[in-house]
Amino acid sequence: xxxxxxxxxxxxxxxxxxxxxxxxxxxxxxxxxxxxxxxxxxxxxxxxxxxxxxxxxxxxxxxxxxxxxxxxxxxxxxxxxxxxxxxxxxxxxxxxxxxxxxxxxxxxxxxxxxxxxxxxxxxxxxxxxxxxxxxxxxxxxxxxxxxxxxxxxxxxxxxxxxxxxxxxxxxxxxxxxxxxxxxxxxxxxxxxxxxxxxxxxxxxxxxxxxxxxxxxxxxxxxxxxxxxxxxxxxxxxxxxxxxxxxxxxxxxxxxxxxxxxxxxxxxxxxxxxxxxxxxxxxx
Numbered sequence: 656x657x658x659x660x661x662x663x664x665x666x667x668x669x670x671x672x673x674x675x676x677x678x679x680x681x682x683x684x685x686x687x688x689x690x691x692x693x694x695x696x697x698x699x700x701x702x703x704x705x706x707x708x709x710x711x712x713x714x715x716x717x718x719x720x721x722x723x724x725x726x727x728x729x730x731x732x733x734x735x736x737x738x739x740x741x742x743x744x745x746x747x748x749x750x751x752x753x754x755x756x757x758x759x760x761x762x763x764x765x766x767x768x769x770x771x772x773x774x775x776x777x778x779x780x781x782x783x784x785x786x787x788x789x790x791x792x793x794x795x796x797x798x799x800x801x802x803x804x805x806x807x808x809x810x811x812x813x814x815x816x817x818x819x820x821x822x823x824x825x826x827x828x829x830x831x832x833x834x835x836x837x838x839x840x841x842x843x844x845x846x847x848x849x850x851x852x853x854x855x856x857x858x859x860x861x862x863x864x865x866x867x868x869x870x871x872x873x874x875x876x877x878x879x880x881x882x883x884x885x886x887x888x889x890x891x892x893x894x895x896x897x898x899x900x901x902x903x904x905x906x907x908x909x910x911x912x913x914x915x916x917x918x919x920x921x922x923x924x925x926x927x928x929x930x931x932x933x934x935x936x937x938x
Contacts, residue, residue: 662694662709673709676716678702683709685730685775693728693737706739706755717755720762726753730775738773738782752784752798763798766805773798775819783820783828795828795842809840810849817842818871819862827860827869839871839885850885853892858883862911870909870918882909882920893918893933906931 662673662683675681678697685693692709698716706717706728719726719741726741737755743762752763752773765771768787776782782798788805795806795817809815809830817828830849831837839850839860852858855874863869869885875892882893893899893906909920918933 662692662696664690664692664709674714676705676707676714681707684728687731687733687735689733689735691731691735693731693739695727695739706737706741708735708737708755718760720751720753720760726760728755729773732776732780733778734780736776736780738776738784740772752782752786752803754782754798764803766794766796766803768793771796771803774817777820777822777824779822779824781820781824783817783826785816785828795826795830795847797824797826797842806842806847809847810838812838812849815840815847818860821863821865821867823865823867825863825867827863827871829859829871839869839873841867841869841885851890853881853883853890855879858890860885861909864912864914864916866914866916868912868916870912870920872908872920880907882906882918882922884909884912884918893920896933898936899933904931 657680659679662681663670676696676698678699681696683692683694695704696707698705704725706726707714721744724742728737728739730738735757740750741753743751749769752771754761766786767789771786773782773784785793785795788794793814795815797804812830812832815830817826820826826842828840829837830840836856839858840847853873854876858873860869860871872880873883875881884891903925906922909918912918916935921930
């Protein structure tokens, strides 16, 4: 088992431990505008993991799809609907995407293969994720009106994974050829387009906001990983910003972005590993 660690929330500079469902390990993966937090926590000393939602000072166990199964929550919308992944029963145990409406955890199925995972949900209840299909390929999906839709092939790549969905129904993700290069993509109005790279062979998208800004990381020509912001058709290397360039920072990956344009990610400062938050000038 991993060493003890607990999810936390940082509010106006003050950090609060969220506790656990009974074990000594937990992770927070998402938060909505109402301050509700989702993630996963051990429920016992044996390491069984269940999805949770934390609200009003209390952590609630969301359960699992099958007895003695595990679950992991990755996203929550303004209405409190939670998505994630949970183990399912069968000849060989596998994982399926789920949607929890506050009362019941529902199995969203797959695209024809054994496994799927939900990563994000918007305020309209549209779910994004990825699933194996019957041909053994992993594809990004959009789940709506009780149906899981394959987002199809992106450029010359035959596999894909969704990373986030916004309230306009836009989906950011990464397309790849298994074991080879990859490219960040944006799915809008029924079609997906590759976003390119910062000069290297690969890029990956991590998140997008309701304005349509996308963040992630990309290889540059040297092969090093740099954090990027994709806006208005252009991929910007965040290391080129005046407040970053020459200031001791090396920003290797952008993880998330809010509607105000604030970006969080990871990198290093004077050679020491650090997480960062970038705030647009004037904010």
